[in-house]
Amino acid sequence: MxxxxxxxxxxxxxxxxxxxxxxxxxxxxxxxxxxxxxxxxxxxxxxxxxxxxxxxxxxxxxxxxxxxxxxxxxxxxxxxxxxxxxxxxxxxxxxxxxxxxxxxxxxxxxxxxxxxxTGGATQTEWQAYRAALEPLAKERERAFDEYIAAFYHQEDGKKGVELARRVDEKAGRIRDFKIAYVREHPASAVSLAIVQELCDRQSRLDKAQMESLLGALTPQLRESAAGRYTAAGIQGKRIVEGQPLPDLELPDAEGIVRRVSDFIRPGHYTLVEIWASWCMPCRGEIPFVRRAYEKYHRKGFDVLYVSIDSDAANWKRALDEEKMPWPQLLDTGRTSFSAYETTAVPTSILVDGEGRICRLNARGGWLDGALEEIYGK
Structure with missing residues (x-):
């Protein structure tokens, strides 16, 4: 076929x-x-x-x-x-x-x-590439659907962690397919588009891997407008696993300006969660974060929530309703979006005691799995 x-x-x-x-x-x-x-x-x-x-x-x-x-x-x-x-x-x-x-x-x-x-050399190549990728994408989609059912609907944390790892394995196969395509077709504009995808927000590649992948393209592609834009994006990228999390100054619920780094303690791991009171997926995630917090907090797991609510009253109302036992900061200007290279909530980043990013997209079964690896079951 x-x-x-x-x-x-x-x-x-x-x-x-x-x-x-x-x-x-x-x-x-x-x-x-x-x-x-x-x-x-x-x-x-x-x-x-x-x-x-x-x-x-x-x-x-x-x-x-x-x-x-x-x-x-x-x-x-x-x-x-x-x-x-x-x-x-x-x-x-x-x-x-x-x-x-x-x-x-x-x-x-x-x-x-x-x-x-129909038609167009590059467009036809792109469609053929997407068709070749589709079976792998469907495998990942099926694994993700199974994960959602187990972790959120059945509230089976153990199975959810196993399925999150399976989703990662499927995602890894997709990533390997894309990398191989780029290296096999270094002169293709489709390859440049793939590099942009792989080096976009919340990428699982480190900077050296991104630079190597861009370097696999022909000089003509690298020197094009899109190639120069991609190179600048890689050069300025900060939200990469292994890199330090950028610091921010934001007010807490009492209006006292604090730094994100104030809540990152040596020897501890901290989940930094960007959220909003109006974001239903954010609110739905809170019970599962609370479960992880109750299980691992005594072992050194901390949580910091940063809200992008524009209305402080709505934010404080949500704090009263949710009664979260961890610190909260308010980011009405959404500076966290640019600092943490995201455009959506929830955004979940796990950092170590030195403030280095150790897991992006650290929610649900991925958060539980990371904490199991750090602290044991």
């Missing part, structure tokens, strides 16, 4: 990097979208940059332009031209563009319109 996938990859990679220069992107959309604006953005340098636009005419659109290299892009169709901020009125899809033609056909019969893309 996979033969066609590898044949497709071989065909598109035989000549190295996909050609670049002038791109063509055509689209077929519902006639009800007549006159709606269509905007093309590049998305591989950290921020979406609009590089082309058109409007729907007779149920179709066409974008043409010149790129100096294959680019990872996103197309947005604004169903309300006067309000381009409402995500419910914006239809988007990702696409790789080079100098070969891509056609996008929209199926608007579903609640969320879906685009099917």
């Amino acid at each position: 996979k033969n066609w996938i590898y044949a497709a990859l071989a065909a598109f990679l035989a000549t190295g990097c996909a050609p670049h220069g002038g791109y063509t992107l055509t689209g077929e959309v519902p006639e009800a979208w007549e006159g709606k604006p269509v905007v093309l953005f590049t998305t591989d340098t950290g921020q979406a940059e609009a590089i082309d636009s058109t409007t729907v005419a007779n149920g179709k659109f066409r974008l043409q332009g010149v790129l100096d290299a294959p680019r990872n892009c996103r197309v947005a169709v604004y169903l309300d031209p006067q309000d381009r901020t409402d995500r419910n009125l914006t239809v988007t899809f990702p696409v790789f563009l080079d100098s070969t033609a891509v056609n996008a056909v929209c199926d608007a019969a579903k609640d969320d319109p879906v685009f099917t893309l």
Whole structure:
């Protein structure tokens, strides 16, 4: 079944990097979208940059332009031209563009319109790569579903830890597949996109591994706009296992400004949790953190919660309701998001007594498993 996938990859990679220069992107959309604006953005340098636009005419659109290299892009169709901020009125899809033609056909019969893309050397390579990766991704998804059922629904901590380790094993196979792909296809724009994925927030790679992976790409890719952006991101990356956790100054519940480092004690391990009172997954995690705290606190396990609530009253109300026995800090400006390289809550980071990060995504079965390894069962 996979033969066609590898044949497709071989065909598109035989000549190295996909050609670049002038791109063509055509689209077929519902006639009800007549006159709606269509905007093309590049998305591989950290921020979406609009590089082309058109409007729907007779149920179709066409974008043409010149790129100096294959680019990872996103197309947005604004169903309300006067309000381009409402995500419910914006239809988007990702696409790789080079100098070969891509056609996008929209199926608007579903609640969320879906685009099917055909053509394009780099886009076809990306689709073949994703198809080859899919069996591994489904294995991880099944393992994760089993973990959720055991740890949260059945509240079987022992089985949850075992399944969390199985999820890690499946994730490791995915990571190995991606790394091998990059090293086997160093001239491919798809490989650069994979490097960006592997070196993104909460990466399990250390800095040396990230630099080695980027260094496996051709000089042309490394010197492209996306390559330079990736190199700068790796150079400035701070939230990596083995690196010190950046310090922050934030007020506690009494309004006294404290440092995160004040709560990290020699010989102890500390869970630093970024959360919010309105975040239901955060609130749902508290009983399991409490269970771990009660089991391991006497052995040297500490917890520090940092809330991103903008309303201190809501935060204090949640503290009264949850009655957590560990210290709390308030981060109304969300400085922790940039400092800890995250955009979502909950974010869970386990650090050692010297403030070094020893586990990212340290929640649920992963937290319990880490504490078992540190303190024993």
